[in-house]
Amino acid sequence: MSHQKALSGSELATLWMTYQQKTMIQRFLEYFIEKADDEQAKEILEYTHQQVIQYIQQIQSIFTSEGAVIPVGFTEEDVNVGAPKLYDHHFDIMFLRQFKEISMGLHTLHIAMAYRHDIILLYKELTAFTQTVYERCVSFLQERDVLITSPSVTMPKRVEFASGPSYMSGINLFSDKRSLNTVELAHIYFAIEANIFGMQLMTGFAQAANETEVKKFFIKGKELSKKIVTDYTQILLQSDIQAPSTWGAKATDSKVSPFSDKLMMYCTSLFCSFSLGSNALGTTFSLRADLPLKLLTVAKDVLTYAQDSGKIMAKNGWMEQPPGTEDRNELTK
Incomplete structure (x- = not known):
């Protein structure tokens, strides 16, 4: 056997x-x-x-x-x-x-x-x-025409190489910043799309939450999503790229919660963790010098928000602990 x-x-x-x-x-x-x-x-x-x-x-x-x-x-x-x-x-x-x-x-x-x-x-x-x-x-x-795709761009007709450090710095002789490349566009658009959804998710959670502290937490999350959408949309507009329209599906006017505060808090924490990972990838693959700085600022805000969720969950006994390793110091007492 x-x-x-x-x-x-x-x-x-x-x-x-x-x-x-x-x-x-x-x-x-x-x-x-x-x-x-x-x-x-x-x-x-x-x-x-x-x-x-x-x-x-x-x-x-x-x-x-x-x-x-x-x-x-x-x-x-x-x-x-x-x-x-x-x-x-x-x-x-x-x-x-x-x-x-x-x-x-x-x-x-x-x-x-x-x-x-x-x-x-x-x-x-x-x-x-x-x-x-x-x-x-x-x-x-x-x-059903409710999922907006990222903007189309002109297909490349020839291979190009960066002609100097100005490409990395984002400096363009004829504008304040060079236009976004498609890799940078992809990560920024992805973040906008995710946070438009996040705004609607947090709106519903805020309406339905039972605990006052939890309700305030979700309102803060909604405002954070709004800020991220606004900041990233500005980056797109600087390259004359149209930002996505708001999705059709929204929170209703119901204030009766279908989910426990514990479930909604964990869901929010999970989406925050995913956002941090996406920001890390965006920072890695963005070649224009100003973009990693913007992405890192957003990551800091999201990390702070995620830490707040952990504190609230622990305070209310909603945070199930992962399996631990042996505490050798305790075992040898």
């Missing part, structure tokens, strides 16, 4: 993180399925929900076989499917698309931290599943 190696610390960590995220999206999907007013959207949501449950059960099985406690994650207590609609048409698929953007990145990162064959296979399957759902979400939103 073959002997299965014990889980490494890295594998335990990534499985724990995946469990938190999958149980979170499970609860959002339960609510969105109940409130879906588009049959095709409901089909996408139900397919995703069924698959997510299977992966949750698979992770539970791994924890049990390893003698590890199953995390709490998020339960039925964290969602109220009977609450009125908190968001308007198509927001459910927009939310799922944004979440799958996060999942694609995390699964790729996690497979690089895996050593056991079954764990590698799990993340390969999760990656393929996530990509499938993402593609279905994009097709759905484009068919």
Whole structure:
């Protein structure tokens, strides 16, 4: 009989993180399925929900076989499917698309931290599943003209090389800044798109939050998203590039929360973490000197906001701790 190696610390960590995220999206999907007013959207949501449950059960099985406690994650207590609609048409698929953007990145990162064959296979399957759902979400939103793509540019007719340090500095003889290249455009547009969505997400969360401190936190998040959209839009306009229009789906006027404050806080923290990662990539691949400085300033603001979320969650007993390593100092007392 073959002997299965014990889980490494890295594998335990990534499985724990995946469990938190999958149980979170499970609860959002339960609510969105109940409130879906588009049959095709409901089909996408139900397919995703069924698959997510299977992966949750698979992770539970791994924890049990390893003698590890199953995390709490998020339960039925964290969602109220009977609450009125908190968001308007198509927001459910927009939310799922944004979440799958996060999942694609995390699964790729996690497979690089895996050593056991079954764990590698799990993340390969999760990656393929996530990509499938993402593609279905994009097709759905484009068919309904509610997903604005990034601006088109003139196709290059010849290969060009930077002719000196002025390209890196962003100096142009005929303007204050050289125009953006398409790599820089891609990262800036991506950030604008994500924060337009974030504004709507935070608006609904702020309306529905039960705790006053949590409500203020979400209002602060909405204002932070607005600031990021404004600052990045200004960068596009300096290169005569039109910024994206606001998406159609918005928060309704409901003040009844379908989600627990704990669930909404964790969701916000997750999106903040993804934003920090995206900012890091944007900083790395931006060649115009002023852009990394702008991206780093935004990253600092997002990091501060994310730290506030951690404090609120810990204060209210909503922050489940990841599995720890042995405290040797305590054990040797």
